[in-house]
Amino acid sequence: xxxxxxxxxxxxxxxxxxxxFETKTTEDRAATRASWSWREVxxxxxxxxxxLGAYLYFRG
Numbered sequence: 001x002x003x004x005x006x007x008x009x010x011x012x013x014x015x016x017x018x019x020x021f022e023t024k025t026t027e028d029r030a031a032t033r034a035s036w037s038w039r040e041v042x043x044x045x046x047x048x049x050x051x052l053g054a055y056l057y058f059r060g
Contacts (some may be wrong), residue, residue, distance in 0.1 A: 006018055 018025075018028060
């Protein structure tokens with residue numbers, strides 16, 4: 001890995017932008033959070049509660 005890393009050229013950091021959580025900007029995070037509606041958040045919470053309920057029911 002080290003040899004390949006030294007033999008290849010440096011990556012284009014513009015192509016890596018927004019690829020991982022580490023490369024997200026504060027503006028990107030704010031835009032993502034602003035796009036959530038209360039229905040999506042409530043639906044996600046309901047799914048988590050159902051999973052927790054199934055776990056507690058079947059854990060034996």
